[in-house]
Amino acid sequence: MKLFIATLSTETNTFCTMPTAMSGFEEYFLRHGTATQDPPNLMTEALHIWRARAEDLGWEVVESLAAIAEPAGLTTRACYDALSGEILADLAACGGADIILLQLHGAMVAEHIEDCEGDILARVRAQCPQATIGVSLDLHCHLTEKMLDASDLAILFKEYPHDDAGPCAVALFDLAHKAHQGLISPRMAMYDTRMVNLYLTKTGAMQDFVSDMTALEAQPGVLSVSLSHGFPWADVADVGARMLVVTDGNQALAEGLAQQMGQRFFDLRNAVTTRYVPITEALTAIDQTAGLSVLADMGDNSGGGAPGDATHLLSAMLDRGMTNFASGIIWDPGVVRICQDAGIGSQLVIRLGGKTGVVSGTPLDVAAKVMNICVGMGQHLGEGEEPLGTLVWLRLANDIDLLVNDLRVQVYHPEAFEQVGIRLSEKSAVAVKSLFHFYGPFSQISNHIVQVASPGGTQPEFRNIQLKKRRVPFWPAVDQPFDEEPAACLT
Numbered sequence: 001m002k003l004f005i006a007t008l009s010t011e012t013n014t015f016c017t018m019p020t021a022m023s024g025f026e027e028y029f030l031r032h033g034t035a036t037q038d039p040p041n042l043m044t045e046a047l048h049i050w051r052a053r054a055e056d057l058g059w060e061v062v063e064s065l066a067a068i069a070e071p072a073g074l075t076t077r078a079c080y081d082a083l084s085g086e087i088l089a090d091l092a093a094c095g096g097a098d099i100i101l102l103q104l105h106g107a108m109v110a111e112h113i114e115d116c117e118g119d120i121l122a123r124v125r126a127q128c129p130q131a132t133i134g135v136s137l138d139l140h141c142h143l144t145e146k147m148l149d150a151s152d153l154a155i156l157f158k159e160y161p162h163d164d165a166g167p168c169a170v171a172l173f174d175l176a177h178k179a180h181q182g183l184i185s186p187r188m189a190m191y192d193t194r195m196v197n198l199y200l201t202k203t204g205a206m207q208d209f210v211s212d213m214t215a216l217e218a219q220p221g222v223l224s225v226s227l228s229h230g231f232p233w234a235d236v237a238d239v240g241a242r243m244l245v246v247t248d249g250n251q252a253l254a255e256g257l258a259q260q261m262g263q264r265f266f267d268l269r270n271a272v273t274t275r276y277v278p279i280t281e282a283l284t285a286i287d288q289t290a291g292l293s294v295l296a297d298m299g300d301n302s303g304g305g306a307p308g309d310a311t312h313l314l315s316a317m318l319d320r321g322m323t324n325f326a327s328g329i330i331w332d333p334g335v336v337r338i339c340q341d342a343g344i345g346s347q348l349v350i351r352l353g354g355k356t357g358v359v360s361g362t363p364l365d366v367a368a369k370v371m372n373i374c375v376g377m378g379q380h381l382g383e384g385e386e387p388l389g390t391l392v393w394l395r396l397a398n399d400i401d402l403l404v405n406d407l408r409v410q411v412y413h414p415e416a417f418e419q420v421g422i423r424l425s426e427k428s429a430v431a432v433k434s435l436f437h438f439y440g441p442f443s444q445i446s447n448h449i450v451q452v453a454s455p456g457g458t459q460p461e462f463r464n465i466q467l468k469k470r471r472v473p474f475w476p477a478v479d480q481p482f483d484e485e486p487a488a489c490l491t
């Protein structure tokens with residue numbers, strides 16, 4: 001028995017003007033068949049699990065590419081062709097495989113291909129028509145017919161923040177094994193919920209919905225139940241949330257359950273979404289709160305393809321005269337270079353952030369002391385560790401501490417700040433450039449977390465987002481999308 005494994009992951013913000021090129025993969029994570037020799041991260045954890053389980057069974061394992069880039073704009077044609085081509089070439093070189101398991105993101109868009117993962121799966125299928133093909137996807141994917149047509153099994157993370165990549169990989173392995181043995185016959189169906197938004201799964205109605213999906217998987221004949229949340233900042237035809245149900249040999253059951261669960265999710269739309277607070281309201285709330293407040297700078301989450309150097313929220317905090325707060329991680333390689341050259345302890349006047357484009361706002365000219373510089377640090381996202389690049393701790397007047405780096409990455413964990421010496425427990429507030437992934441670890445140090453609807457490349461006002469390629473109406477752009485007809489096909 002031969003198992004072929006690979007991962008390719010980036011999430012494309014089609015509104016972002018910064019291309020995703022090979023340099024984005026090289027600086028974040030790029031291995032050519034050796035990823036399982038490194039500690040696992042979110043997107044390589046599956047490779048570790050699949051290899052270990054296969055080796056326990058005495059199978060041959062062929063490990064191909066593992067390539068991960070922080071989200072940005074469209075992936076260049078050259079980059080996509082090289083990375084996808086490497087997976088296909090490795091598959092050809094080993095003479096094909098009995099089972100092929102891929103950990104893909106599901107929201108990668110290239111200059112010339114809108115559905116990259118559907119393209120990869122279709123090419124894998126064409127090359128290995130008899131293989132059992134399984135794919136694990138990030139729930140922020142655009143789930144497409146092409147992906148489902150080309151694969152035997154698709155399973156998505158259920159949790160956001162994503163802390164269930166491991167169980168997802170285990171489930172996919174076991175189902176693919178059974179399918180290859182002929183013990184099960186997977187049938188997949190999806191249902192468009194007509195919703196474009198973000199859904200945190202750790203509390204309230206969304207937590208209950210995830211529990212219900214898991215419970216449904218225990219029913220006879222049901223193999224897997226997933227919800228693709230979709231990735232809102234992508235103008236692609238298949239953007240939006242979709243239910244996915246996999247049954248054993250029963251297409252009608254899969255379609256019925258996908259529709260039933262998808263409609264239920266739509267009915268819960270107000271309960272499963274979060275209210276995002278305008279900046280002024282958020283800062284006023286901090287004034288009335290004792291202890292550490294955490295502000296999510298939602299509009300500038302590089303994890304969603306925003307530049308990571310926006311100054312909108314930081315400017316507002318400074319203009320308001322706030323003191324004793326921390327803010328980060330601000331992506332500004334030029335400032336990092338200047339600080340490295342000046343050295344720890346230097347006093348500088350620097351032009352910080354706001355450099356990538358209009359979405360990033362205006363640069364800030366500040367007088368700062370270089371408190372510390374750290375190279376090669378990481379931060380935890382679940383069990384895995386993600387890179388941080390070179391970190392610089394800048395201190396402004398009034399005990400304001402800024403964390404700046406040279407690698408676009410969102411904040412996952414307080415250790416990003418603590419490692420350089422910024423003591424969050426002594427601060428009145430910390431602003432983190434992140435959407436939700438920070439939530440679990442920061443809720444351990446604060447009971448006042450505010451999701452701030454700041455401007456930027458990942459601003460969360462989905463009512464106004466310009467999704468021109470989606471032909472099917474969606475909430476919240478319209479109140480009742482199921483009452484409206486899809487737009488005529490564009491030519």
Ligand SMILES: [Zn+2]
Nearest residue numbers: 138139140162
């Ligand atoms: Zn995701």
